[in-house]
Amino acid sequence: xxxxxxxxxxxxxxxxxxxxxxxxxxxxxxxxxxxxxxxxxxxxxxxxxxxxxxxxxxxxxxxxxxxxxxxxxxxxxxxxxxxxxxxxxxxxxxxxxxxxxxxxxxxxxxxxxxxxxxxxxxxxxxxxxxxxxxxxxxxxxxxxxxxxxxxxxxxxxxxxxx
Amino acid sequence: xxxxxxxxxxxxxxxxxxxxxxxxxxxxxxxxxxxxxxxxxxxxxxxxxxxxxxxxxxxxxxxxxxxxxxxxxxxxxxxxxxxxxxxxxxxxxxxxxxxxxxxxxxxxxxxxxxxxxxxxxxxxxxxxxxxxxxx
Numbered sequence: 059x060x061x062x063x064x065x066x067x068x069x070x071x072x073x074x075x076x077x078x079x080x081x082x083x084x085x086x087x088x089x090x091x092x093x094x095x096x097x098x099x100x101x102x103x104x105x106x107x108x109x110x111x112x113x114x115x116x117x118x119x120x121x122x123x124x125x126x127x128x129x130x131x132x133x134x135x136x137x138x139x140x141x142x143x144x145x146x147x148x149x150x151x152x153x154x155x156x157x158x159x160x161x162x163x164x165x166x167x168x169x170x171x172x173x174x175x176x177x178x179x180x181x182x183x184x185x186x187x188x189x190x191x192x193x194x195x196x197x198x199x200x201x202x203x204x205x206x207x208x209x210x211x212x213x214x215x216x217x218x219x220x
Numbered sequence: 221x222x223x224x225x226x227x228x229x230x231x232x233x234x235x236x237x238x239x240x241x242x243x244x245x246x247x248x249x250x251x252x253x254x255x256x257x258x259x260x261x262x263x264x265x266x267x268x269x270x271x272x273x274x275x276x277x278x279x280x281x282x283x284x285x286x287x288x289x290x291x292x293x294x295x296x297x298x299x300x301x302x303x304x305x306x307x308x309x310x311x312x313x314x315x316x317x318x319x320x321x322x323x324x325x326x327x328x329x330x331x332x333x334x335x336x337x338x339x340x341x342x343x344x345x346x347x348x349x350x351x352x353x354x355x
Contacts, residue, residue: 175335182332189329193322210333214340218347
């Protein structure tokens with residue numbers, strides 16, 4: 059009975075589309091772990107894993123952040139969440155643009171390299187995001203790099219209507 | 221193309237004495253860094269090669285379909301040639317003092333940026349191209 063209510067709770071805390079963005083939708087244990095930590099019952103190992111992914115959405119991340127050392131402010135996490143959403147839309151834009159393009163090249167090597175380029179373009183928003191979070195340490199630097207990356211990872215063919 | 225690669229190895233030779241102090245791996249780590257830079261540098265060089273062929277072929281294509289030479293977007297074509305070396309140099313600058321996996325990550329991200337901007341440049345050229353009757 060109690061477990062069922064917890065599941066309902068975690069349903070209420072799940073954003074539609076979370077799985078499309080590849081986010082961890084299993085907010086139940088995380089929420090419970092955060093509650094435990096607040097109650098002074100200690101923090102288990104799963105929270106360390108949470109600490110390693112600062113690109114969480116705003117809702118679940120806030121709950122997890124309570125259990126973490128105060129390294130990243132709530133506002134910063136919300137900014138990461140918004141930018142993750144923007145970058146996710148860019149990925150969709152690249153996929154739409156690549157699927158819609160009928161470009162074929164004459165030779166096989168050229169065709170392979172072209173399709174490799176298309177693959178890289180689809181992967182680019184996620185690559186940029188991960189690289190910034192891994193390589194930059196200060197939150198201000200991270201936000202700066204994530205903002206600076208927008209014109210570079212923007213799906214220009216999609217924006218230009220092709 | 222070969223200029224690109226020699227630029228890569230030139231950079232390696234210049235900064236190797238500096239990095240050997242901070243690197244624990246020593247000579248073998250330097251070897252793998254050079255392998256990564258040259259292997260990924262070759263892909264950047266291919267992008268330069270592609271951009272140069274576009275720079276040569278597109279004006280001929282414009283001429284063939286009856287567009288005046290003044291409509292050729294030279295700034296875009298030249299920019300396309302310049303983007304891969306700039307991205308490669310940027311990734312090397314940011315990544316040279318970092319670990320090998322981080323350097324590789326930066327080079328792959330830079331390569332993806334080049335790929336995305338190339339696709340964007342193709343789309344922009346098409347969007348800017350004046351309409352031609354019968355095409």
